[in-house]
Structure formats: structure tokens, C-alpha cells
Amino acid sequence: MKISHVIVTTAFVAASAFSASALAGESAKFSQLDADGNGMISSDEAAADPKLVEEWSTADLNKDGQLERAEFSALEQKMKSDKGK
Numbered sequence: 001m002k003i004s005h006v007i008v009t010t011a012f013v014a015a016s017a018f019s020a021s022a023l024a025g026e027s028a029k030f031s032q033l034d035a036d037g038n039g040m041i042s043s044d045e046a047a048a049d050p051k052l053v054e055e056w057s058t059a060d061l062n063k064d065g066q067l068e069r070a071e072f073s074a075l076e077q078k079m080k081s082d083k084g085k
């Protein structure tokens with residue numbers, strides 16, 4: 001019981017560290033686009049990046065008109081995998 005708890009906690013910490021470093025990799029571009037620094041890229045801010053405008057409708061996963069970090073990160077992953085084709 002106690003050991004499995006430690007394993008779960010360790011796995012969670014490892015997963016968090018992984019996603020944090022993945023986010024750090026994306027953050028430069030994200031921060032650059034997030035002109036007002038509110039942690040979201042609005043469609044106005046996205047206009048600075050033609051590629052992002054092109055992908056906007058697929059990138060805005062929850063259709064709230066803003067890209068949060070997770071959505072931006074998912075887009076970067078998608079663009080990377082598209083390139084590999």
C-alpha cells in the first residue's frame with residue numbers, strides 16, 4: 001500500500017518534470033507572441049505569426065478565441081509531426 005503510493009508519487013513527479021521542461025522549450029515563442037503577457041495568445045496577438053493564423057482554428061482546441069500554453073504546445077507538437085511526413 002505504502003510502496004505503491006511512493007511509486008505513484010514518483011511517477012507523477014517525473015511526469016510533471018517532463019511536462020515542465022517541455023513547456024520551458026516552448027515558452028520563448030509563446031512569450032514572444034503573448035504581447036500583453038496574460039498567459040493567453042489572443043487572435044490579435046496570433047496575427048504576428050502567419051503560421052499561427054493559418055492553424056488558428058485547429059489550434060484553439062476549446063474554441064474560446066484564445067490560445068493557452070497547452071494549446072500552443074499541442075500545436076507545436078502537431079507542426080513538428082507534420083514536418084516529419
Ligand SMILES: [Ca+2]
Nearest residue numbers: 062064066067
Ligand atoms: Ca483556447
